[in-house]
Amino acid sequence: MDFRLKHKEETIALAVEASGEGGFAAAIGDRRVAVSFARISEHQMRLTVDGRQVLAFVAETPDGKAVMVDGRTFLLADERASGARPRSGAANGPKTVTPPMPAVVTQILVAQGQAVEKGQGLLVVSAMKMDTLLTAPFAGVVTRVNVAEGEKVAPKQVLVDIEPAAAEPAAGRAS
């Protein structure tokens, strides 16, 4: 059985072979490990990995499976599962105006029809007492402001549509 787990931009591939109830051998890169495991509770697993005993805490979250080992928590997602979501669109460069975290819109600085420069401030969102200015990813014209002040917004949600200026390489609207 092969697992491909996404962690941020990286994929961890595990070739897993079950060895009886509660055990498996896994190959990760050139490393091979013998694992035995038992579920302690819904969120707690006991592992023995090459003789060392480890407690792992696991919970499903909207961003993938959160797994804590030794005080270190990682978000892992099955790459093949539908909607395995890249944690970051950084590879292509951010092209949409969307908040980095769940937040509240506190200020809107542009209006429909307004021309904006790349990097120009568009709106301010606030989360947990920290204000964040969202800026234009490229030069263009604001075709639509999709939110109002006081509105709750979330990552991926496009807050402002911008029609790129002719010189912009990216095709189409930022959406």
Added chain:
Amino acid sequence: MDFRLKHKEETIALAVEASGEGGFAAAIGDRRVAVSFARISEHQMRLTVDGRQVLAFVAETPDGKAVMVDGRTFLLADERASGARPRSGAANGPKTVTPPMPAVVTQILVAQGQAVEKGQGLLVVSAMKMDTLLTAPFAGVVTRVNVAEGEKVAPKQVLVDIEPAAAEPAAGRAS
């Protein structure tokens, strides 16, 4: 909606009338209370009873629903539910040889065919480092010893069958 909850030998009857989502009025004896409630988690309820806020912790157990309020825990069982089990057979007087708690048989003091007096020691069970002597509930003859030393036993399980002596009022075997 009427609830009849068994607590030990007693029955608590509640006449309950739902008042919208998350609220009800209950009559318990001559007391009438207005209750609003919300589930906080699988095992935790928030109640407001006549203005006072109370946290209650609830879990199903083999002996009924365990409910903790203010550090006091009660076992409550729906009287009408199938197998609503009396916590004690004390009303009829104990007539069977059964351990009071899950335990291990550590000593058997009688053998099949042996005559025993009322109160005579039959076997010793041990739980959590406490030994308990189980005695004959009436005079008679041991017709069968159902367990062996070292065996795990549980309440309700009949460990020794005794045929009552002729003088005994109770009909039939102790089983």
Added chain:
Amino acid sequence: MFKKILIANRGEIAVRIMRTCKEMGIATVAVYSDADQQALHALEADEAVAIGPSEPSQSYLDIERIVAAVKQTGAEAVHPGYGFLAENADFAARCEREGIVFIGPPARVIRNLGDKIIARQIMQKGGVPIIPGMLETAQNPAAWLVHAEQIGFPLLIKAAAGGGGKGMRIVHHPGELAEACQAAAREAAAAFGDGTVYLEKFLPKSRHVEIQILADGQGHTIHLFERECSIQRRHQKIIEETPSPALTPALRAAMGRAAVAAARAAGYVNAGTVEFILDPEGRFYFLEVNTRLQVEHPITEMITGLDLVRHQIEIAAGRPLTLTQEEVHGRGHAIECRIYAEDPAQNFMPSPGRIAFLREPTGPGVRNDCGVYAGFEVPVEYDPILSKLVVHAETRELATRRMIRALASYAVLGVQTPIDFLLDVLASAPFQAGETYTDFIATHFADWSPDRKVLELAAIACVADAMAPKGRPAGRASEAAAHPGPWRTLNHWRL
């Protein structure tokens, strides 16, 4: 003593205050906004009053609604916690007018100390060393320049009404001064409704050391030693400890005396904190007074064995402080780590969301003042603090090890936390050497990224979790009912 107190706050600090109230036999009233209907503080109180929408200005910061909740429930006193209305002189004054006891200093004291220029004047008069700089504001660029040259560069522009870095600018050259003053004033005006700014000497390699004080209404003031709070991100403390690795007994005594003098100069009553900047030569300067219970008060409780909230309530009830300075002893070493919902790998960006699983650290010398629980949705509207993990041990080294053990056993799944970052800070050579200056994170951890050494282990756990059935372990085979037979206890063992 009060029969009922309303706690005008939320989260861990509201829960912590309620615990002391319960131990004092005082009924508690929580207030909660729409976002906090199922918040822990609202659950733990004897009564809970809804005070409005999630937006802080319409709930926790709304004086009218808080006062109405006090009247509705018949509470005799209000504990403001920290943040929100805790240092709002108008709120304290309103309580005074309404006959509600405000658990904190008098409104007048809050107002004076809330204006940094007035506070500096008070301290100078009281003989407390202040950072070299202005004691009033200035009106024109020429006047600024005169002051600046007296002080010397680099210098710091600060807002009189300020806090949290707003309206603050470091200026290195005379040429930058005028524009920086104007920008700072604009920012301060926008943030506080007051654009007054002033200049102070900038002390680059310094520590933030604060002294806890307690003052009763009868003129008796003592201090409870220091807290070192130099490790900060975004001007917000993240690790605090006491004693400070930088203080000698003589310096501790001197700073304690200065803090008591500061409190006396200000006419202080109740618990408060006098913040100082300590330079590498051991000179200390008054920074400000926090006129409330400090977030990091638990480390002082750990080393002194005192319950600061109880002392606050008793002082507010008019009782004299019977503790003398000589009776207060610090023992051992305490460290606090603030567990925020934030992502240290992304510049400590907030991370609200649902706590999917929570496992708190426990054990000897471990205290976790926690305001959330598994299943709770951490709101986007409020401060990101989830809990404060505090440890106490015999020495700084042992406390550090204890904190590392506690952090490593703390699972918060569903939101990001700085737990792994804190593990690395605690294990670092500069921390262990006590080189805790206010530039600590910028100097040593600017490029921090999460340790990946157990990532593969986490991936293995992920696979194991997928392979292991989720069903509960079956209950015991034994029958459930208990039909007591005839039995008697034979014997018993003792440990």
Added chain:
Amino acid sequence: MFKKILIANRGEIAVRIMRTCKEMGIATVAVYSDADQQALHALEADEAVAIGPSEPSQSYLDIERIVAAVKQTGAEAVHPGYGFLAENADFAARCEREGIVFIGPPARVIRNLGDKIIARQIMQKGGVPIIPGMLETAQNPAAWLVHAEQIGFPLLIKAAAGGGGKGMRIVHHPGELAEACQAAAREAAAAFGDGTVYLEKFLPKSRHVEIQILADGQGHTIHLFERECSIQRRHQKIIEETPSPALTPALRAAMGRAAVAAARAAGYVNAGTVEFILDPEGRFYFLEVNTRLQVEHPITEMITGLDLVRHQIEIAAGRPLTLTQEEVHGRGHAIECRIYAEDPAQNFMPSPGRIAFLREPTGPGVRNDCGVYAGFEVPVEYDPILSKLVVHAETRELATRRMIRALASYAVLGVQTPIDFLLDVLASAPFQAGETYTDFIATHFADWSPDRKVLELAAIACVADAMAPKGRPAGRASEAAAHPGPWRTLNHWRL
């Protein structure tokens, strides 16, 4: 220092010992029986070794299996905890022969102090007051009677090898003596393989007060004050506290000196406890030495700020004890309540079973040394202790209130516990007056039955639980993925 320690125990004490090991950077090995495959102590260790069937004699008490586990894992030392092999001189001797460090006193000391008659001889020679009574056994009824009349009635028959009340009888009249001696000897022989008994004066209205001592291998011995452990059911402690309400500073110092003298007389090394009986006139008598870590050691840790397990390990590693008597100070008041799986309404009958839900108390000054978790099946084979709830506060009154708050917030569902009983004891007038004699429960709580005042509330909760859907609160409506857009942090606030 050791690199790896095997903990030859289970439950809360094994977990507690591992915590200190982790803080000291020492790897831990757990051993577990079949019943304990998923026990907390087996989960928390770095390695866990199966040592056999559930029956204690074939696992936790099996010296061969423990020694084999030590060798298999390469552990350098064994911590025996309390109970099981902790006071087994043969095990300590075996460790000595195998080159395994036994974290406790030398085998010879354990053997001497394990024989109560020899211990009494040692103490008398060492100038420690002992309970009036015999210093040897007797061979015939006439000899018993001679001793008995010298001692006076009522008197107590005790087993030399004894513990936990086995082989113990109170005798009020000379006529009962011969038969009681024989019965006690039979019981002792059955329980301990040694029927030796002796007579002591019975002190009816007395307190159980014990002194914690620490002795290193270099002859330096100190005491860490007393613990009052008078409140017992079935001769087993259930509430302990320190300081004792009965001790004056002078008496504390005298008992401390006696305990140190007792330790010196016995050649004691490592942590130990000297138990005394204290009569209402303030006279104290040596009872026995517990040659191990005591169940109730946390209350001493709370008032002294010391980690006793760390000191045990350091002493066992041959380090000198650097603490002096003058450096040890008790501060505040600590109380421990033992949370057993037992039913106080049914004569404290054991209550094994599955923990269906667990919510531990938290907060300032609260420590819960817990050995179980929700979902764990508490085995029938072992001691019923689930956790030890410990509080610390400034005074006895405040500690009592803190304990009441903590108990009232402690939910253990699925097994019976004495939490409600303990709440009533803590709230009672005799407890609050400090009238804690060994007959406390028999005198004040013999007829105890559970308080029913919140039974109706519980019934209402039961109904509400039945009416409320069990589904989890839905997650936030927001989309999950995070596509960072272009953004930058604008500002920040400070608390």
